[in-house]
Amino acid sequence: xxxxxxxxGPVTLSEEAFLTINCTYTATGYxxxxxxxxxxxxGLQLLLKATKADDKGSNKGFEATYRKETTSxxxxxxxxQVSDSAVYFCALSAYNFNKFYFGSGTKLNVKP
Amino acid sequence: DTGVSQNPRHKITKRGQxxxxxxxxxxxxxxxxxxxxxxxxxxxxxxYFQNEAQxxxxxxxxxxxxxxxxxxxxxxxxxxxxxxxxxxxxxxxxSSAEYEQYFGPGTRLTVT
Numbered sequence: 010x011x012x013x014x015x016x017x018g019p020v021t022l023s024e025e026a027f028l029t030i031n032c033t034y035t036a037t038g039y040x041x042x043x044x045x046x047x048x049x050x051x052g053l054q055l056l057l058k059a060t061k062a063d064d065k066g067s068n069k070g071f072e073a074t075y076r077k078e079t080t081s082x083x084x085x086x087x088x089x090q091v092s093d094s095a096v097y098f099c100a101l102s103a104y105n106f107n108k109f110y111f112g113s114g115t116k117l118n119v120k121p
Numbered sequence: 122d123t124g125v126s127q128n129p130r131h132k133i134t135k136r137g138q139x140x141x142x143x144x145x146x147x148x149x150x151x152x153x154x155x156x157x158x159x160x161x162x163x164x165x166x167x168x169y170f171q172n173e174a175q176x177x178x179x180x181x182x183x184x185x186x187x188x189x190x191x192x193x194x195x196x197x198x199x200x201x202x203x204x205x206x207x208x209x210x211x212x213x214x215x216s217s218a219e220y221e222q223y224f225g226p227g228t229r230l231t232v233t
Contacts, residue, residue, distance in 0.1 A: 013163075041220060052125075052224040053164070053212070060220070098163050106220050107177045109154070111163030 011036045015099045015112035022089055022119050030084040030115045032073075032099035040101040042066075042075050042082040045111070047096045056084075056097070094119045125225035127213050133231045134203055141199045142228045146215030153196050154222060155188055156212040164212055170196060203232045 016031040034040065044056040044066070057066035062077035071086045082099060099112040126145045134140050146153050151172050156164035167186065169177040172193035185203075190196040200207055210229050214222035 043220075052226050053214075053222075054224065055221045058220065100163070102220065106152070106216070107169050107171075108166050109164075109222070110166065111156075113161065113163050 011040070011101060011103055011108075011110045013099050013101055013110050013112040015097075015115055018096075018114070018116040020115060020117050022117070024091055024119055024121050025088045026119075028084070028086040028089045028093075028117070030097055030099075030117070032082045032084065032112060034080050034082065034099075034101050036080075036101055036103055038103050040103045041106070042073070043100040043102070043109075044071070044073055044082070044084050045098040045100060047098065047114075049095070053098065089117070089119045091119045091121050093117060125213055125215055125223050127211075127225040127228050129228060130226065131229045131231075133233065136205060136232055137202055139199065139201045140203055140230065141197055142211055142213075142230075144196045144198070144213030144215075144225060146195070146213070147223055150215035150217050150223070151193065152216045152222075153190055154214045154216075155196070155198050156214065158210045158212055158227070159208075167198070200230075203230075205232045208232045 012035045041060040043058045045053045046056045047053045057068040059066040059075035065074045073084045096114045098114045102109045128143045153170040155167040158164045170190040185201045188198045210227040212227045213225045216222045
């Protein structure tokens with residue numbers, strides 16, 4: 010079946026620290042992979058995506074590379090800011106975007 | 122473009138009652154998704170519409186749940202004979218032919 014596993018939080022970092030949030034997946038076929046972010050009091054919004062193996066998605070300083078050999082899509086940022094504090098969700102879609110599977114979310118707290 | 126809207130934002134009901142939620146997607150978005158999210162978890166896929174056709178439905182969805190999207194515009198999600206386990210946030214998302222889902226603010230259901 011299809012599923013996403015991401016590291017449990019919360020993750021607490023100081024401003025300008027390096028961020029990695031791990032995400033691994035199980036899927037049939039060739040899924041597309043996504044990271045969504047939910048800021049406090051707001052709805053989920055797409056952060057970045059990758060639709061095939063070795064693709065790198067990037068946005069707002071965040072990056073993630075679609076690694077088929079390790080079935081991973083880890084989220085990274087070189088220098089986090091307080092404004093990055095949010096819950097991050099890894100997700101995959103198989104079946105031509107008819108269905109999406111989300112991980113349980115990782116809460117990031119960035120301290121000044 | 123005012124984004125995806127959902128009504129009501131909050132609903133408190135007694136066990137055994139029926140409830141109906143409404144989702145108004147971004148105009149011209151032909152894809153519409155419903156999810157359920159419980160505290161500390163990621164969104165769980167419930168069902169998917171392409172225009173007015175319901176193309177995917179989660180096997181986790183019991184017969185008490187039904188969704189419609191008449192004329193391919195707004196959508197409704199009905200839960201019959203509610204149970205305490207139905208208490209959750211119900212999210213709606215829409216997208217165009219691309220993969221990017223735009224999420225609504227959700228309807229929080231509390232079953233007492």
